[in-house]
Amino acid sequence: MTSLAFRPIAALLAVLLPLATLTACSGLAADRELTVLGPWTEREGDAFEQVLDDFRHRTGIRVTYQGTSAVNEVLRTMVQEGSPPDIAVSWSLNDLSRYIRTGHLRPLDAVVSREQREAYQRYWLLEREVGEKRRSIYAIPFKANLKSMIWYRTADLPEKPATWAELVEKSTEIAAGRTPWCLALNHTSAGGWPGTDWIENLLLHRSPDAYRAWVTGGLEWTSPEVTRAWTDWGQIVTRPHLLHGGVRKALLADFGDAGRSMFARSPGCVMQHAPSFAMDGFLRDGEPAAAGEDYDYFPFPEVEGAGGSDGRMANVSVDLAAMFRDTSQARRLIAFLADPKAQRIWPSRRHSSAFSLNTRVPVTVYRGDAVRERISRLLHDRGKTLCLDASDSFPTTMRNAFNRAVLEYVNAPDRLPDLLKELERVHGSIDPQEWVTAACTDGR
Amino acid sequence: MPRTTPLRTLLAQRACLLLTAVVMLAASLWTLQRIDHSVHEMRTRTAPAVLEISEARKALVAADKAAVTGFATGDRQLIGFRPGEEYQHQLGIANQSLAQAAEDNSIGEEGGRILQLVEGLLVSYTGGIGQAGAHFQQGDTVLGASDLWNASRLMHDRNGILSQLVGLQTQEQNRFRAETSAGWWTPRATLAWTGPIAVFLLLAAVSQVYLVHRFRRWVNGPLALATGIVLVGLPIVVSQASESRRELAEAQERLARIAASRDGAVSRSAAQGRHALAGLLGKECTGNPGGCGLALDAFVQGRRRPPPEEPERDSSAQTIAEGKQVDSAVEDARMSPFAAPGVGAAAVAVLGLVGWGFRLRINEYRFQPR
Numbered sequence: 001m002t003s004l005a006f007r008p009i010a011a012l013l014a015v016l017l018p019l020a021t022l023t024a025c026s027g028l029a030a031d032r033e034l035t036v037l038g039p040w041t042e043r044e045g046d047a048f049e050q051v052l053d054d055f056r057h058r059t060g061i062r063v064t065y066q067g068t069s070a071v072n073e074v075l076r077t078m079v080q081e082g083s084p085p086d087i088a089v090s091w092s093l094n095d096l097s098r099y100i101r102t103g104h105l106r107p108l109d110a111v112v113s114r115e116q117r118e119a120y121q122r123y124w125l126l127e128r129e130v131g132e133k134r135r136s137i138y139a140i141p142f143k144a145n146l147k148s149m150i151w152y153r154t155a156d157l158p159e160k161p162a163t164w165a166e167l168v169e170k171s172t173e174i175a176a177g178r179t180p181w182c183l184a185l186n187h188t189s190a191g192g193w194p195g196t197d198w199i200e201n202l203l204l205h206r207s208p209d210a211y212r213a214w215v216t217g218g219l220e221w222t223s224p225e226v227t228r229a230w231t232d233w234g235q236i237v238t239r240p241h242l243l244h245g246g247v248r249k250a251l252l253a254d255f256g257d258a259g260r261s262m263f264a265r266s267p268g269c270v271m272q273h274a275p276s277f278a279m280d281g282f283l284r285d286g287e288p289a290a291a292g293e294d295y296d297y298f299p300f301p302e303v304e305g306a307g308g309s310d311g312r313m314a315n316v317s318v319d320l321a322a323m324f325r326d327t328s329q330a331r332r333l334i335a336f337l338a339d340p341k342a343q344r345i346w347p348s349r350r351h352s353s354a355f356s357l358n359t360r361v362p363v364t365v366y367r368g369d370a371v372r373e374r375i376s377r378l379l380h381d382r383g384k385t386l387c388l389d390a391s392d393s394f395p396t397t398m399r400n401a402f403n404r405a406v407l408e409y410v411n412a413p414d415r416l417p418d419l420l421k422e423l424e425r426v427h428g429s430i431d432p433q434e435w436v437t438a439a440c441t442d443g444r
Numbered sequence: 445m446p447r448t449t450p451l452r453t454l455l456a457q458r459a460c461l462l463l464t465a466v467v468m469l470a471a472s473l474w475t476l477q478r479i480d481h482s483v484h485e486m487r488t489r490t491a492p493a494v495l496e497i498s499e500a501r502k503a504l505v506a507a508d509k510a511a512v513t514g515f516a517t518g519d520r521q522l523i524g525f526r527p528g529e530e531y532q533h534q535l536g537i538a539n540q541s542l543a544q545a546a547e548d549n550s551i552g553e554e555g556g557r558i559l560q561l562v563e564g565l566l567v568s569y570t571g572g573i574g575q576a577g578a579h580f581q582q583g584d585t586v587l588g589a590s591d592l593w594n595a596s597r598l599m600h601d602r603n604g605i606l607s608q609l610v611g612l613q614t615q616e617q618n619r620f621r622a623e624t625s626a627g628w629w630t631p632r633a634t635l636a637w638t639g640p641i642a643v644f645l646l647l648a649a650v651s652q653v654y655l656v657h658r659f660r661r662w663v664n665g666p667l668a669l670a671t672g673i674v675l676v677g678l679p680i681v682v683s684q685a686s687e688s689r690r691e692l693a694e695a696q697e698r699l700a701r702i703a704a705s706r707d708g709a710v711s712r713s714a715a716q717g718r719h720a721l722a723g724l725l726g727k728e729c730t731g732n733p734g735g736c737g738l739a740l741d742a743f744v745q746g747r748r749r750p751p752p753e754e755p756e757r758d759s760s761a762q763t764i765a766e767g768k769q770v771d772s773a774v775e776d777a778r779m780s781p782f783a784a785p786g787v788g789a790a791a792v793a794v795l796g797l798v799g800w801g802f803r804l805r806i807n808e809y810r811f812q813p814r
Contacts, residue, residue: 035557041603066561068603074564081560184737186590188597189568245734251586253737260738268734411587
């Protein structure tokens with residue numbers, strides 16, 4: 001055996017040695033996963049996962065989504081502990097504004113192209129000037145919900161009321177033989193919010209200027225305007241025979257159940273004041289009820305009084321995506337979410353109740369559904385002034401107090417004066433800096 | 445000194461054998477270190493995390509049950525409607541366990557995120573229970589029931605607190621299970637460990653044959669002894685590592701049994717709490733025209749029958765005992781403290797014997813006259 005025999009053996013060593021080294025040093029640092037926190041769970045969570053699946057497929061980036069109905073509380077905890085998600089989606093414009101002030105949110109100017117930004121009204125991009133820095137944008141609206149609407153069973157309401165007085169009168173008329181309203185105020189972490197929508201719309205559609213002042217912290221809760229909004233609502237909610245299941249059901253039923261009652265075998269009611277996503281709960285025998293045939297909506301009626309909104313204004317809530325960690329992966333996801341391609345995925349799902357504020361998402365995604373197309377057109381109409389839901393704009397303590405006051409009022413309407421005083425006390429205790437500076441897309 | 449072919453061959457053989465012996469030593473020590481690290485991780489992080497999370501779940505359902513029962517049966521004259529001391533006590537246990545689980549979390553960022561989510565949800569949950577207390581104290585039983593219903597859903601729903609903790613506990617247990625089948629048994633790790641040994645034995649055999657053939661010797665004693673050390677040491681190390689893996693698998697099974705037993709206790713306690721809540725909600729809703737909403741009505745209907753009674757018992761001693769059992773079981777999986785030094789000593793001996801074994805033959809060529 002000569003040295004020639006050792007050449008293949010030496011070659012084998014040359015292979016084994018690096019292999020051993022590689023194996024020993026294996027465990028290459030894995031690419032970091034992208035984390036997204038959002039408010040959607042169950043069916044809505046599945047829909048958002050479909051959006052993320054498209055992103056994963058296009059980029060190969062791993063994304064973990066955590067959905068929770070208590071998104072703002074959870075986000076606050078994460079931020080306080082110094083480990084926020086890469087991206088969070090929140091409907092609380094106030095919370096996100098606070099994170100901008102504290103420097104937790106990252107600007108998106110370099111992430112979202114000018115062309116993409118032009119597809120949205122500037123109000124939704126949370127453009128802010130922080131300290132001596134130039135104005136930057138900090139959020140992308142991903143999903144919008146129209147809130148100035150009354151849903152109704154088409155078979156049971158041939159004429160739609162145009163004013164609040166007509167609506168109250170119609171309710172009384174219907175109550176002679178049926179129950180006019182489904183009302184369900186419960187929610188796991190924000191019970192009472194469906195009631196706040198009533199009060200907000202009543203104030204907005206009576207006096208938009210009062211609404212603006214109220215949202216930005218400049219109007220007292222004990223003012224005549226705000227008090228009147230509550231008592232207007234009381235014309236319906238303090239008369240139990242107008243509510244399916246009475247006050248008890250209103251206080252205990254989950255908000256999603258209101259729509260189910262409307263289309264139950266024995267329909268519980270004729271009308272429901274609820275946001276556009278309530279369509280998810282309109283089921284007839286387990287199948288989605290037909291928009292335009294089984295149900296439709298009319299705009300929240302004008303309320304007689306100073307100013308009025310002349311049908312030009314509407315209340316909305318918007319889910320805003322914001323970036324907490326500036327990484328290349330997070331930037332790519334934000335840019336993706338801002339793009340019409342991503343914005344149309346969820347609205348394109350069958351029977352979707354998701355709407356985009358991106359004007360480049362065509363109404364054709366709704367496949368001829370006239371009700372959904374109307375909602376989409378209204379949300380894209382730059383001639384309309386969209387005003388953010390007041391409680392979404394309020395500081396957290398104000399919002400929570402408002403939600404609770406709604407429940408207390410429905411439970412015991414004669415407590416209204418005390419409730420308003422308590423709300424005003426909370427209002428007075430809040431740092432003025434905490435309030436948003438504009439309530440609507442016109443910048444006021 | 446001119447290098448003749450036989451001398452070059454001898455030098456090459458010695459060099460290859462020495463190099464292979466060094467690689468063999470490195471690979472063996474690396475494998476032993478990995479096994480030891482794995483056992484250490486399981487003992488100090490993964491196993492404790494599983495126990496702490498399951499303890500937290502047990503405490504949370506106990507707190508929830510105590511809160512609901514306290515509201516349902518509170519003596520208004522004495523304590524009014526409030527969750528009571530048991531609720532506070534169990535909540536304290538849960539918070540402690542969760543804090544410990546956060547420290548011991550062995551699945552990285554994902555585990556941290558889940559625990560943060562749970563923490564945020566617990567803030568809402570305890571706030572809801574507090575609200576319920578205030579409402580019941582004021583006599584607002586409908587609002588109090590509504591608060592309890594919401595808090596209960598935060599705890600028990602599909603994306604709720606308990607569900608998140610179950611997911612986390614499962615991930616920790618899966619990690620433990622993966623460790624008992626991972627490590628040196630993976631094809632890559634096996635090749636990395638046995639490859640150099642196989643090459644050494646092959647080289648040693650080839651060298652022996654060459655020396656016998658070239659120098660007409662029977663057997664190179666030192667080289668044979670070096671080969672013998674490797675042949676004897678290999679099964680010893682394999683046997684120790686196998687034993688470690690077997691003990692770890694047993695520890696994992698013991699942990700799984702304890703976790704399953706606790707799962708049963710959690711389910712039973714949760715059923716009792718939910719039954720009490722259904723009773724409380726039923727008082728507000730039964731007979732109400734139109735009911736109280738599909739979700740709540742279905743919840744009440746589905747829990748009319750009381751679950752089996754579970755005797756109250758102090759489980760703290762059992763918790764401590766179970767923790768010690770698992771710790772002891774994982775500790776048994778540790779390799780002998782002499783394993784690594786033994787491998788090192790054997791490798792040094794092999795290196796010395798290989799050097800010695802070739803020395804005489806190489807020296808013969810070095811000092812041969814031309």
